[in-house]
Amino acid sequence: MLKKKNRTIIDQVEFVCLSELVPKEHLLRTVNESIDFSFIYEKVKDLYSDCTGRPSIDPVVLIKILIIQILYGIPSMRQTIRDAEVNLAYRWFLGYGFQEKIPHFSTFGKNYERRFRESDLFDEIFVQILLEAIQCGFLRTDAAFIDASQVKANANKNKYLRKMAKHRAHKYKRDLLLEINQEREKHGKKPFDDDNDNNNGNQADQTTKEIKESTTDPESGLFHKGEKERCFAYTASVACDSNNFVLAVKAAAGNVHDSQVFSDVFEQVRKRVPDVEAIVVDAGYKTPGICREILEANIVAVMPYKRPVTPEGYFRKYEYVYDEYYDCYLCPNNQVLRYSTTNREGYREYKSNPQICLSCPVRMQCTQSKNHIKVVTHHVWQEYVDIVEDIRHTDWGREMYRKRSETIERVFADAKERHGMRFTRYRGLRKVQHYLTLLFACMNLKKLAMWKKTRGILPRVSSWIFAIWNFTPINATPLPCHLA
Structure with missing residues (x-):
């Protein structure tokens, strides 16, 4: 029997609670229960006046709008606000009623320029979420996986200027120069002068190169690799653990090699997870300096075979x-x-x-x-590379490197496919760094929320539970005796 829907019900007045309309299994409800966002007030209290000016938009609301945008991969703030106006779950998550007006899409941009731009708010949010995961015992300390991926910049690839730019000096440059000069003096050679103290024109030619600088976003860099499209981009260097929780993120121009950003990411990992046992990277990081930096920190370095650059037909x-x-x-x-x-x-x-x-x-x-x-x-420093080669030939080393495809590569895949990291609408290195930091913080938050829900953990972990877990990794792969 044919039946027609009576549409007059949509004009009737009903008494209903907004919270009841959000499904119990909704992601935003799980996220909201997994962490207490009130810590943001303490982080931003010095950025607001106590007695002058009009009442501000709640800073937690501003951050939650960004979280919604990133979690659901919405391409723009304007579209995020449009969705929040009609999506009941978004309104509930922001704490807005049926008839309350959602903030204008330009509100966050103005607050960012006036308050958050020079602050460390986004780094502090990232660290707070990571600490919550550590307290729940979700992080594993058996290994940290480090890699980099490109984020297409908001810049026209055909608009650029040719400039001469200096090479970025490595963190260990002075240590290397000291050992080089000791080596040369031992063989009766004249020591080298420090580049920073040398004003010789020929020396300047050795430390500079011609680059193409975008006129749209000068802080981005021209990126071209293999069959990929030549474009201006930024590099996102990221570290994660075996459970895919992101430990550190560092943005750089697209023409900066991954190995030059490694020290910054490695330092963040050691600071946040001091008991990490191994660092797993790809062949692009297999340099004597990086091998030395990892091994001197009493951490195992896991790196793959690096293809020789010798032309075909010559002795290797x-x-x-x-x-x-x-x-x-x-x-x-x-x-x-x-x-x-x-x-x-x-x-x-x-x-x-x-x-x-x-x-x-x-x-x-x-x-x-x-x-x-x-x-x-x-x-x-070849002896450090030889040690890494010995680790590569162990069964444990092969197994740890195999996990890259399940960890850091999966992190990048999720970030690009589900959270819009293929390109950025922001211009400038600092803005892109803040954007990427919050993006990976949201990915950690999503995983934290789902794991808490699956394991039935309360929103806040008590101190006695934290003492029992004591950072013990869950099902961690034991380090071989000869590498311990």
Whole structure:
């Protein structure tokens, strides 16, 4: 029997509570119960006046609007406000009634420029959510996975200026220079001067390069890798644990190599999770400086095989055997390559005898230089790389590296597919850093809420429970005895 819906009911007056209209299983209800947002008032109280001006919009409401935008991957603040006006769950989460007016979409932008821009509010929100996860025992300390991904900038790739820019100095540059000069003095060589104290024009040429600077967003960087589209972008360097909780995030220009941002991320990880046992990274981070930095912190470094850069048809570097006792190399034809010098990058150079190489039957597989000299390099910190290589060949090392696809790569996939990290509408490094910090804070918050609900944990963990858990990782993979 055909039935027609009576639509007159939509004009009737009903007595109903807004909270009753939000389903018990709704994500925002779970998020709201998982953490007490009142800590934000303490963080921002110094940014507001006590006695002058009109009453402000509740700062918790401003942050919750951003949380809604990120959790549901809404592309703009304007659209977020439009959705909040008609979505009952959004209104309930913000604490607004049926007929209360939702703040204008420009309200957050004005508050950000006037109050939050120079503050550490977003970092403090990130840390507060992470601490909540630590107190619940959700974090695992067996390993931290670090990687970087590009975020397309809000800039036209065809509008740029060519400029000369200085290379970013590594954190360990002075330590390396000190060891280089000790090495050179030991062999009777003149020590190098510090770049920062050298005003020589030739030296400046070595530390600068030509770049393309966007006229739309000068703080972004031109990014191009493989078959990916050439565009202006930012780099998001992120660390997470084995349970995919994000531990640290650092934004940089798209033309800055991942390894140059590693020290900043690694320092944040050590500060927030001081008992982390291993750091797992990809081959792009396999440099002597990074290997040394991790191992000297008494942390295990897990890195994969790094493909050699030797052209096809030539002998690989591992075919040249290093003799530590005599400090020399032996080539595949059993000829000696002796120490020549230590360059500014920290590599010892070992050179062959050109008279021997000239008549060598395998010279074309070794070198085709005009002076018939083969040069093999050996970094002053090579022993750290050798230790990492030994770890790579263990079953435990292979298993830990395999988890990258389940951890940090999954974090980036979720951030881009579900939370809109493929591109940013913000311009400027500081704004992008704040945006990425809050984005990964929301991802942690979502996971924290769902895990609390699944495990039946109360919104606030009591101190005696925290003492019993004592940061003990859940089902953590034990470190092998020979690596402990």
